[in-house]
Amino acid sequence: MTQPRVLHPIEGSATDLAAYERAGGYEAWRRCLQDMSRDDVVAEIKKAGLRGRGGAGFPTGIKWEKVLNHRVKDRYFVCNAGEHEPGTFKDRYLVNHRPHQLLEGCLIAAHTVNAKAAFIYLNHEYEEEHRHLEQAMAQAKAKGLIGKNIMGSGLDLEIEIFSGQGSYVAGEETAMLESMQGRPAMPRQKPPFYPTDFGLYGKPTLVNNVETLCNIPQIIRRGAGWFTEVGTEKCPGTMLFSLSGAVNTPGVYELPLGSPLRVLIEQYGGGVPNGRKVKAVFPGGPAFSMVTADQLDLAMDFDSLKKAGTGLGSAGVIVVDDATCMVAQTLKFSNFFKGESCGQCPPCRMGTINLATLMEKIERGEGTQKDMDSLLQLCGFVKGTGYCTLVTGAAVLVQSSVKLFKQEFDEHIARKVCPFKGTPAHV
Ligand SMILES: Cc1cc2nc3c(=O)[nH]c(=O)nc-3n(C[C@H](O)[C@H](O)[C@H](O)COP(=O)(O)O)c2cc1C
Known part of the structure; x- marks a missing residue:
């Protein structure tokens, strides 16, 4: 049996600072302030080969290096805790159960890139997580781990919780930054491609996912070699x-x-x-x-x-x-994409609506072969368009479903009824 490696071993309550410290918590933060230069920290993260856990798998060390060495000196740090995708709940778990580990990762990240301000963008729907994070922050502050003159080093560093919008698109990093600036959470037009160049208020900004950041204290404390002991060569950890x-x-x-x-x-x-x-x-x-x-x-x-x-x-x-109707399952997610499109880009706004409408018609047994052709043609039109990847995801979902389960689509059209009627779609 493959053993799960517990990256986050804590005995006792994870929101309890003493329990976290007994498990080696804040040792990495201490080391970063007292024994390591910013370049040392970046070098260790690069050596570990950590890749972002927010979706794109971009090498974390390279991102940090880019912000640290940016010619513009005003920088920001934002932890992305927006998480609003169906079937994804691991960041929420971490914020709730490992708030100190997240805080430690955020402190190290913000300090390493020399950020003038640091934020955790937390989905406003996550009330319990919000409470746990605030509790942890108060404990860390009382112990001098956050705030003024941290551990007598002369460093002042605060971390602010930003109550985020709670929509799928708000998790896309440029939409998140827009909403932090008081504007609608809509993705920015690219280029500029990366917040490392043009982030919060147009300044270089390090954006990292919750899980990415929870790996940081462990890598610094145990070393890159420990981290790469598991995983694959190109995707360690x-x-x-x-x-x-x-x-x-x-x-x-x-x-x-x-x-x-x-x-x-x-x-x-x-x-x-x-x-x-x-x-x-x-x-x-x-x-x-x-x-x-x-x-x-x-x-x-x-x-x-x-x-x-x-x-x-x-x-x-x-x-x-195998009891599930794939047309119904696909429709369920098509409706999700339709509901979550921010409406900014016409191909996404119209594309997600039309994909869901055609899917619904087919699922109800009212679709025709012409609708199937239109469905696939529409996928081809909208894929790769839009300021973010939402509409591409909506098209990929339908294409994949038709490719793998065409027979079920054909049956809905031929029999004019769902052959699986009565079986729910999952999630
Ligand atoms: C529609 C959409 C939603 C996203 N939602 C999230 C999210 O909830 N959390 C997250 O960390 N990244 C999300 N991302 C990815 C972010 O844009 C970004 O790549 C990530 O936060 C970078 O952190 P990492 O390098 O540590 O992975 C989303 C991307 C898209 C296109």
């Missing part, structure tokens, strides 16, 4: 998989990157309930192509999934069983 849908024990599981999908579903998820079988899996949430039951030996890491024509995203793994 572990990943928190949010596992949901048709499994007996859904939850957040931490496994080495590159672990087989089968291990996650069968060993940790306890298999599919009610004697059913896996029909399909979204290995990286609804915006990436599905895989089928014959692909369960796929390695769960950024590169292997990309090679297989899909993606890991933020590792929101959704399992679909």
Whole structure:
């Protein structure tokens, strides 16, 4: 059995500062302030090969280096805790259960890039998480780990919680930055491509995901060598998989990157309930192509999934069983994308509405072959357009469903009724 490595071992309450310190908490922060230069920290993160856990898998050390060495001296740091994708709940878990670990990661990141202000953009819907984070922050402040003259070093550093919008698009980094500036959470037109060049108030900004940041204290404290002991060469370390849908024990599981999908579903998820079988899996949430039951030996890491024509995203793994109508399942996510489009770009605004409308018509048994042709044509038109990847995700979802389960679409059209009527779509 593949053993989960617990990146976050804490005995006692994770919101209790003393318990976190007993587990080595804030040692890395102390080391960064007292023994390491900013360049040392960046070098260690680069050596560890940590890749961002927010979806794109971009090398974290390279991002930090870019901001640290930027010619513009006013910089910002923002932790992205927007998390609002169906089937993804690992950041929420971390904020709730490991708030000190997140704070420590944020302190190290903000200090390393020499940020003049640091924020945690937290989905406003996450009230309990908000409370835990505030509690942890108050404890750290009382102990002199945040605030003025930290640990007598002369450094002043505050971290502010920004109550974020709670929409899917608000998690896209440029939309998040826009909303922090008091504007609607809508993605910026690119170029400029990266907040490292043009971020908050147009200044270089380091944006990192919650899980990415929770890895930082461990890498600094235990060293890059420890981090690379598990995972693959190009995707070292572990990943928190949010596992949901048709499994007996859904939850957040931490496994080495590159672990087989089968291990996650069968060993940790306890298999599919009610004697059913896996029909399909979204290995990286609804915006990436599905895989089928014959692909369960796929390695769960950024590169292997990309090679297989899909993606890991933020590792929101959704399992679909063989009692599920794939047209209904697809419609459910098409409606999600429609509801979450911010409406800024016409191809996304109109594309997501029309995709969902056609999907609904087909699901109700009122679709025609012409609707199928229009559906696929529309996917081709909108894919790759838009200021962010939302509409591309909406198109990929439909294309993948039609490619893998065309027969079910055809049956809806031929029989004018859903052959699975009465079975719910998952998630
Ligand atoms: C529609 C959309 C939603 C996103 N939502 C999130 C989110 O909730 N949390 C997150 O960390 N990244 C999200 N991202 C990715 C961010 O834009 C960004 O790449 C990430 O925060 C960078 O952090 P990392 O390098 O540590 O992964 C989203 C991207 C898109 C296109």
